[in-house]
Amino acid sequence: MEKKKYQEIVKRHVAKENKKKNALVAFLIGGLLGAFGNLLIEFYSYVFDISSADAGIYMIITLVFMACLFTALGFFDNFVKFGRMGIIIPITGFAHSMQSATLDYKNEGLVLGFGSNMFKLAGTVILYGVTSAYFFGLIRLIITGGV
Amino acid sequence: MTFKFKNAYIENTSLIAGYYEKLSPYAKYFDKIYEKDFYFKEKSLEQAETKLLSESIDLLLKKSKKTKDEIDVIIAGDLLNQITSSSYAILNKNIPFLGVYSACATSNESIIIASAMIDTKHIGNAICSTSSHNLTSEKQFRNPIEYGGLKPKTATFTATGGASILITSKKTDIKIESGTIGKIMDLGVKDANNMGAVMAPAAADTIARHLFDLGRDINYYDLILTGDLGIFGKEILKEFIKKDYNIILDSRYDDCGAMLYNLEKQKEITAGGSGPVCAPLINYGFVYQMLKKKHFKKVLLVTTGALFSPTFLYQKNNILSIAHAISLEVVEK
Numbered sequence: 270m271e272k273k274k275y276q277e278i279v280k281r282h283v284a285k286e287n288k289k290k291n292a293l294v295a296f297l298i299g300g301l302l303g304a305f306g307n308l309l310i311e312f313y314s315y316v317f318d319i320s321s322a323d324a325g326i327y328m329i330i331t332l333v334f335m336a337c338l339f340t341a342l343g344f345f346d347n348f349v350k351f352g353r354m355g356i357i358i359p360i361t362g363f364a365h366s367m368q369s370a371t372l373d374y375k376n377e378g379l380v381l382g383f384g385s386n387m388f389k390l391a392g393t394v395i396l397y398g399v400t401s402a403y404f405f406g407l408i409r410l411i412i413t414g415g416v
Numbered sequence: 417m418t419f420k421f422k423n424a425y426i427e428n429t430s431l432i433a434g435y436y437e438k439l440s441p442y443a444k445y446f447d448k449i450y451e452k453d454f455y456f457k458e459k460s461l462e463q464a465e466t467k468l469l470s471e472s473i474d475l476l477l478k479k480s481k482k483t484k485d486e487i488d489v490i491i492a493g494d495l496l497n498q499i500t501s502s503s504y505a506i507l508n509k510n511i512p513f514l515g516v517y518s519a520c521a522t523s524n525e526s527i528i529i530a531s532a533m534i535d536t537k538h539i540g541n542a543i544c545s546t547s548s549h550n551l552t553s554e555k556q557f558r559n560p561i562e563y564g565g566l567k568p569k570t571a572t573f574t575a576t577g578g579a580s581i582l583i584t585s586k587k588t589d590i591k592i593e594s595g596t597i598g599k600i601m602d603l604g605v606k607d608a609n610n611m612g613a614v615m616a617p618a619a620a621d622t623i624a625r626h627l628f629d630l631g632r633d634i635n636y637y638d639l640i641l642t643g644d645l646g647i648f649g650k651e652i653l654k655e656f657i658k659k660d661y662n663i664i665l666d667s668r669y670d671d672c673g674a675m676l677y678n679l680e681k682q683k684e685i686t687a688g689g690s691g692p693v694c695a696p697l698i699n700y701g702f703v704y705q706m707l708k709k710k711h712f713k714k715v716l717l718v719t720t721g722a723l724f725s726p727t728f729l730y731q732k733n734n735i736l737s738i739a740h741a742i743s744l745e746v747v748e749k
Contacts, residue, residue: 272603272604275603275604275617275656276603276604276605278652278655278656278659279605279610279613279652281655282613282648282649282651282652282655283570283610283648284568284569284570284648284686284687285569286568286569291566340562343562345562345564346561346562346563346564347564349563349564349565349566350564350566350684353566357565365562365563366560366563368562369559369560369561369562369563369564370560370563372560372561372562373555373560373561373562376459376460389560390559390560390563
């Protein structure tokens with residue numbers, strides 16, 4: 270049988286993914302996480318009497334710490350299964366991807382285990398994040414003169 | 417390539433299963449279930465898988481009242497790179513060892529080799545073993561364990577367990593009647609989350625060649641089981657084998673992957689089980705016991721394997737597959 274004909278049979282027996290529901294859940298959970306982040310900013314700027322920009326850094330540290338702690342305790346993956354991309358896309362997902370990769374290799378030692386596998390998933394995000402930030406910065410400089 | 421065996425018999429089997437398998441409808445046929453965690457008091461997951469295989473061999477020796485000296489060879493394989501779980505598990509057994517690999521079709525490959533060696537009277541007793549561990553497979557083939565990224569519904573779930581079978585030249589109730597060696601197939605599937613679609617052509621080809629070589633009709637068998645196609649792969653195989661080989665698989669056909677878990681209760685498992693130990697968990701347990709009770713008399717077991725490497729897939733190659741078949745028969749006295 271030709272490969273094309275076989276692909277047609279395969280296509281007939283594929284499960285329908287519930288994309289609309291997944292998108293809605295991700296939107297709501299991601300939104301709630303964003304609102305929680307904003308609450309943290311308000312809280313820190315009020316309690317410590319600092320600017321919103323500084324409070325933003327405190328907020329990031331808090332969320333990253335919580336994501337790492339919950340991953341290490343073993344239940345953050347359940348949040349991911351529930352909240353889907355709403356949990357993965359924000360900074361919590363980035364911390365979680367590093368922490369989970371590290372946990373896999375806890376028996377292989379600090380250098381060959383932890384060190385070389387920590388950025389297994391996050392490495393791509395860092396590389397293309399930094400590269401695109403550089404180019405977008407360059408474009409902004411050319412267009413607006415850096416303002 | 418099909419051969420008939422004259423004097424290869426099954427002496428006994430042993431099965432050890434893990435946490436997710438305890439809810440299986442066929443769990444009563446397992447000898448031991450580790451239901452607490454995935455480590456079984458070992459330091460790492462890889463060592464835990466080694467323990468599954470090692471314990472299944474010890475248990476088999478105990479159940480069949482054999483000593484290590486009476487076993488001529490162990491033929492084993494698993495999913496981890498360089499089949500290291502098997503090597504470490506058999507290290508202290510002091511029995512000659514042959515390592516084999518056909519991914520999830522490993523169990524039948526080892527049985528065909530052992531039966532052929534016994535049939536030609538080179539050896540008397542052989543143990544065939546295989547293991548897989550859900551988390552070691554996740555770690556090796558997919559995302560980190562704790563990442564918990566979502567998978568499409570067609571993705572199968574690697575079973576955790578160790579399985580061993582003792583094949584002997586001494587006459588018992590159940591005979592290994594014939595074996596068919598599979599060919600490597602490629603029908604252009606690149607989706608690692610739809611292994612059922614990858615492996616269905618291999619299963620179809622092996623079933624068709626088995627029947628052709630022996631001049632049999634599919635109705636000759638009371639039960640036909642494929643390895644780990646899952647609920648979607650099973651339907652693909654039914655349609656494909658009907659269209660391309662004109663073989664109709666009716667209610668006597670099922671798939672071990674689709675049978676292994678309680679899919680209604682275990683929502684995290686969408687398409688069914690997979691892994692080298694998936695088929696043996698059904699074949700060495702349920703099927704073996706049913707043959708012993710003469711509930712079935714002639715059974716065709718087709719294990720299916722996706723010969724999958726992430727590296728080759730990322731280099732834009734298709735995923736290859738293979739299927740090996742054996743037929744078991746009740747010995748009429």
